Amino acid sequence: MGCRFHRLNFVTATLLFSLTSSIQVVGTGLIGAASVSAQTTENRSKEALLLYQAGTQQYNQGQFREALQTFQKVLALAKVKGDRQGETVALNYIGLVYFNLGQYPQALNCYNQTLVITKKIGNKAGEGATLNNIGALYTTLGQYDQALKFFYRALVIIKQVGDKAQQGKTLTGIGSVYNNMGDYNQALKFFKQALVIIKQAGDKAQQGKTLTGIGAVYKNLGKYHQSLQFFEQALVIINQVGDKAQQGKTLTGIASTYYILGQYPQSLSFYKQARTIFKEVGNKTGEATALTGMGPIYYLLGKYADAEQTLFAAIKVMELLRNGLLDSDKISMFETQAVTYRLLQQTLIAQKKTNAALEISERGRARAIVELLSSRISESTANKVTIKPLEIRQIQLVAKKQNATLVQYSIIYNDFPLDANQKWRPAAILIWAIAPTGEVRFRLVDLNPLWQQQKTTIRQLIPNYSNIVMEHPKSEQKVSNASNSVVAIVQRSRNDFWIEVALVLIVSASIISIAAWLWRFRCSNNTILAEVSRKSRWLIISLLMLLVAGSNKFLLLLPQNEPIADSDRGLGFVFKAQKFSQSDRLKQLHKLLIEPIADFLPKDPNAHVIFIPQSFLFLVPFPALQDANGKYLIEKHTILSAPSIQVLDLTQKRTTGIFYGGSNALIVGNPTMPSLATHSGEPEQKLPSLPGAEQEAIAIAHLLKTQAIIGDRATKRAILQKMPSSRIIHLATHGLLDELRGMNSAIALAPDPPSSPPYQGGRGKVNGFLTAEEILDTKIKLNAELVVLSACDTGRGKITGDGIVGLSRSLISAGVKSVVVSLWSVPDAPTAFLMTEFYRQMQQQPDKARSLRKAMLTTMKQHPNPKDWAAFTLIGQAD
The missing domain is CATH 3.40.50.1460 (Rossmann fold)
Incomplete structure (x- = not known):
């Protein structure tokens, strides 16, 4: 729930002119601070006043394209008169308009210009409000760490100037980020703080937005009836103030809650209302969200053609939104949109349109790197390289030109999540194998038995991800420090010294105590593995409370704070135990990822097989996968990989x-x-x-x-x-x-x-x-x-x-x-x-x-x- 639409009450005067009467502006801190300047500045143009009034009215009514033209005229007049304060107001509005139209690079450019001017002229309130706007923009892009940095910077300044209304907006923005990050308790804390302050300030429009945010948190916490209560309270207020864009967002929240409750007709009705409003005001992000919500409802109602059409429409809108963004922004924004591509693949598979599903699988990956590569190739050649998504015939042509068998994987989850915060276990893997001849084979692998019978997931089977190389604990530092340096985030232990543990088992009625000498070893069955630094390899580990059963293998890695080992090619730490045989994991992965298409792979071991993984499957050590006879995949095939077929x-x-x-x-x-x-x-x-x-x-x-x-x-x-x-x-x-x-x-x-x-x-x-x-x-x-x-x-x-x-x-x-x-x-x-x-x-x-x-x-x-x-x-x- 980012602050995507900042509504201002109609004002009878403008920041650009000097008037003798007192001016009250309800809205951003930038507006409020500039009104003081308006009271002391004389002889301003009546034309600019009328334009400003018209622009704010157009903006508040969601007429963004008309408002853009109007505020561009206001900006031109301010520049002619050398009115720096007026420039900041116009630029801020233009940025907000671009933001609501989904033109994020243009919005950020305007905000940055505003920030430079407000700092230069000492307008602290305006600086805080602009930082708020940038935080809202980064929230929409999925750059949550960046968003928090700007919101917290804004909060410090806004508290200094004492702008309660703007402080409430900032707290709402922070709550929205934490909600998107899945930290719901923290989100609720900030939303409730914001609500108290906003009520004191009397900002009804912002009150509706904050109530919507609280409704979203309760939905994510599974408290659906409380969620609906807050959404409905918000809707009453939002309808009163006439905030069309926020009305669409609140309707979307209600629709998604009804969907989770299984009340599909009600959900569809609210999504349709929301989409109508978003189209009316030109909010592309909201329109794509509503369309994505409608798709799975049609799917569950058996209306596959409607689901396909709706999800295709959502993707087209989303792809327009990514135009012109920086590489990092494209990546983060795509993460918020990936669910739509997955839903469309499921819809197409349900209609047995497997080739069309492959096109969407390819279309939904590595888009940012594709654009980077194409721009570099265009720079070095006379002809501009087109970057349209590949169709099936083009995919077949790539396999022919590569003279290789392409194997593309796509992960499908066990439900239709409408929210990136809903975590689902992988339910299936879609696999396509494309031969150099152009022949395409499709297989669907059901992953549910993996969890139901073995209580594990395919992600946990990947040895280099869950065992051999362990993950570091989550940092307890503030998000603002999370990515300041390489030092803050590196990494894990890479020691070459593996230690053999001679086990002495002492069995009692309730516990098993294990004492062990450690010495260097290579991974053998029925052992406890320990990874330690060179200077710690002589230590005795005693009283380890582990139950050893059958041929299970446990991986043990000592805590951090060890001296850096001197034969590593990296550094770090870890401490975690895992109960899986490495060989068993490699065989299970082979069964899930290779066996379904094994008969389609080339018999010649020198023929190329190019794997196109997705998500955590990039961490699969394909050469080491073992068939039922223990033969490694590299013994039978020549293996490569690529982020996508188009990158290849x-x-x-x-x-x-x-x-x-x-x-x-x-x-x-x-x-x-x-x-x-x-x-x-x-x-x-x-x-x-x-x-x-x-x-x-x-x-x-x-x-x-x-x-x-x-x-x-x-x-x-x-x-x-x-x-x-x-x-x-x-x-x-x-x-x-x-x-x-x-x-x-x-x-x-x-x-x-x-x-x-x-x-x-x-x-x-x-x-x-x-x-x-x-x-x-x-x-x-x-x-x-x-x-x-x-x-x-x-x-x-x-x-x-x-x-x-x-x-x-x-x-x-x-x-x-x-x-x-x-x-x-x-x-x-x-x-x-x-x-x-x-x-x-x-x-x-x-x-x-x-x-x-x-x-x-x-x-x-x-x-x-x-x-x-x-x-x-x-x-x-x-x-």
């Missing part, structure tokens, strides 16, 4: 010749490590050296007839300068993982000297970490055929509908055709062996996917544990 097609369009060797290869290993703190507020520690990575780089450089860059020479500045002219880039170093935003995932390089000037596109201190965000922000135009990130977790990041937001995505967006990244913490020695073998194979034949497969098979013979050879995946082109 666009990366192929960047055709350049391949040259493995000479000065075109940039090989970096074991740079002089930078320092960072493992916890906020703690002293920095220098990352440990990686001698295995250094030997890896030297060996690969020798194969490619070039010199490895190691130690002090591998500075961030030096590497950035060499990257654009390199055909092969190999970075063997530490990797840092950011699963909160993805864009702070980083590769460690040698720090530049303190005296060095900031590099192009630099973001503050030069600290030796090259982040995913910096790769995009510096707008590096990379021409590399291949980038290998021989470090931990470089294939991970924030999981979104645009794929994994992290290093691999940034490199593909920057122009790289193929990227090799890791899905978990990679041990130093086996990784060095695998990488050297990979380049040795590439010298014999240029196919990168086949070379990686052969390297894995060779490494497997010496290091049979999948942890040692299956972490790396090739994204993009094979040749």
Whole structure:
């Protein structure tokens, strides 16, 4: 419930003119503060006064397009007269109009201009109100951390100036963000605070919005009758003040509540009313929301054609809203829209339109990266690359051009959630296999038995996600500090030292106490695994209260605050136990993801199979999946992956010749490590050296007839300068993982000297970490055929509908055709062996996917544990 529509009571005077009578403006703090200026300024244009009055009336009635034209005229008059205060008012209104029309880049531009002027002229109330508007905009975009930052900044200023009405709006905005984030108790607290203040201020329009917010929270808490009571109270007030846009939002809330209660006719009726209002006032976001709500009702009523038509209409509106947004804003906004694409796929499958469902599956993923890639290709060619969604014939053509079997997955959930906050278990996986001949096979895999019989989910089966690489605990810091630095969000332990536990069981009537000596081991059955730092490997773990049954395996990782291990390619901590056999998980994943289409995969092990995962399936180690006989998938197939079929097609369009060797290869290993703190507020520690990575780089450089860059020479500045002219880039170093935003995932390089000037596109201190965000922000135009990130977790990041937001995505967006990244913490020695073998194979034949497969098979013979050879995946082109 963001503050998408700020209604102002009609005023008889304007901020742009000097009048002798007192002026009362009910609305934003910016308006209220400027009215003081209006009382002391004389000889203002009557024309501007009339325009302002007309504009506010048009805005309050939801006539946004007419209001836009009117306020643009007001802005022009203010500029002519040099009235800076008047400019801020006009710009603020223009921004609000753009916001309600769904033209978010234009709205943000106006708000930013307003913010600059209000600061310059010292209008604190106006500054606070503008910060509020920006917070509401980021809420709509799904950028909740950003929204909270702006709302809290606004709250500080608004409290200083004592504007109660504006304070109530700010508290309502904060409540809306927490509601969207799923923190319902916190949301309710802020909404109730807001309601008290708004009633004191007598702002009826805002009171209706806040009551709507409270209704939304109660709906999300499952208190549906209380929810309806608050929605109905809100609707009475909103109808009284004539706030058309807010009326549509409140009707949407009522409709979604009736849907959850199973009262579909009532729900449909309220959604239709809401859609009519949203169309009338031009609110595209509201219209798309109403259409998305109507779709599943038609589906449940068996009206599949109506559901299809409605959801298609919703998608068309949503795609218009994303036009012109920044990359990060597109990603976050798409996350709020992804449910509509899923619902449409279900609707099409119900009608046996499997090819059409594939088109929607493809259309609903990696849209932001597709637009980035197409813009880069357009810059380097005379012809502009079109980015229309692929149709089935184009998808078949991509499979033919790739000479590969494409396997696309789409996850379907067990209900029709109308709200991103409703968490549902995956209920099914849709799988399409497209052969090079163009033949398409479809399979639907029911996932409900997984939960019903085994009490688990497919996500929990992914070993590198739930076990081998564990998740860090949630940060207790404020959201405003969550993404300030790499330090605040890195990551997990990557120790190469696995400890064997000799178990001594002492059984009593109620408990089992286990005492254990620990020593180094590789994963064997019926053991408790412990991951600790090198300096802690001698410790005795005693009195572990774990029940060991049959062949179950538990993974135990010690708490944080351990010294940084010195043979890692990353850092961190964890403590968690999990009761699953690694081999069983790999076999179950094979059964769910591969067996349904196994008969359609190529028999030739050298033929390419390109997997297009979705969501957490990006973390599946496809090479390590085992069939019923224990044979790994990599033994039967040559495997690649891609964020989407269209991304695959666009990366192929960047055709350049391949040259493995000479000065075109940039090989970096074991740079002089930078320092960072493992916890906020703690002293920095220098990352440990990686001698295995250094030997890896030297060996690969020798194969490619070039010199490895190691130690002090591998500075961030030096590497950035060499990257654009390199055909092969190999970075063997530490990797840092950011699963909160993805864009702070980083590769460690040698720090530049303190005296060095900031590099192009630099973001503050030069600290030796090259982040995913910096790769995009510096707008590096990379021409590399291949980038290998021989470090931990470089294939991970924030999981979104645009794929994994992290290093691999940034490199593909920057122009790289193929990227090799890791899905978990990679041990130093086996990784060095695998990488050297990979380049040795590439010298014999240029196919990168086949070379990686052969390297894995060779490494497997010496290091049979999948942890040692299956972490790396090739994204993009094979040749």
